[in-house]
Amino acid sequence: MDLALLLMIAVFVASLGIQWGLQATFARHSRVGNTRGLTGAQVARAILDAHGLSQVRVEPVPGHLTDHYDPQAKAVRLSEPNYASPSLAALAVAAHEVGHAVQDAQGYAWLRVRANLWPVASLGSTWGPILVLAGLALGALGLAKLGIYLYLAVAFFQLITLPVEFDASRRAMGFLKRMGFLSDRETGPARQVLTWAALTxxxxxxxxxxxxxxxxxxxxxFRREE
Incomplete structure (x- = not known):
């Protein structure tokens, strides 16, 4: 079997393992309430207000782990379970998404770079594989190479995403500790949730x-010329 195919299969299996780890960790800490009894929405609102971001809304959205920050609408959107739940997992996720809102407000450079790359990355994720497969089917090497270049834009976007996400998690832990939302025994579980999320x-x-x-x-x- 081709080495590149073996690598792709190995990465796929590892990705499934990471997704399982995230789901298991999140489920475990979703059943544990935080000592303050605050919901994800309440924690998000408190952190935003503490940073002078009263204009940023906190809204519920349907789904599971659909939490995100919308920089265009200036809204922290928490999945319905996290929005209303007083669990440790909800608290960690809410603080992480607020971390993105604070990045936006402070002009965090990597967040801006990622936003500028998004149109190209979106194009690459849609058309990259199509052009590669079409090029292979038609014997059009140039077309297939164009598909690879477009897909490289996706990988570059994901590379830029790493510092953005890691920084948001670092900020989240700082918010939660400084504002007294976490007891000593709750710090570890909250960090576990954020770590598994970052690994995805x-x-x-x-x-x-x-x-x-x-x-x-x-x-x-990768073939050498004869």
Whole structure:
């Protein structure tokens, strides 16, 4: 079996393991209430207000782990369970998303770079694989290479995402400790939730890189000229 294909399979399996780890960790700490009894929405609102961001809304959204910060709408959106739950997991996730809002307010450079890359990355994720496969089917090497270049934009976007996400988690732990939302025994569980969440972004980057290598091997880009 081709080495690049083996690598892609190995990364896929590892990604499944990380997703399982996140789900298991989140489920475990979703059943444990924080000592302050505050919901994710309350914690998010308190941290935002403490940073002078009263204009940023905190809103519930449907789904599971659909939490995100919308920089266009200036809104922290928490999945419905995290919005209303007083669990340790909800507290950690809410603080993380507020971390993105604070990054936005402070003009965090990597967040701006990521926002500027998003249109190209979105194009690459949609058309990259299509162009590679079309190029292979038609024997059009140039078309397939264009697909790989577009997919490289996706990987670069994911690479830039890492410092953005790690910084948001670092800020989240700082918020929670300074504002007294975490007791000593709760610090570890909150950090576990954030760590597993961060690993999913590492897995996504590894998956993209492995896919690119596989596409390149299909095109014979690693073969030496006879």
């Amino acid at each position: 972004y590492v897995a996504a980057l590894a998956s993209s890189l492995a896919t690119i290598l596989y596409y390149a091997s299909l095109l014979g880009l």
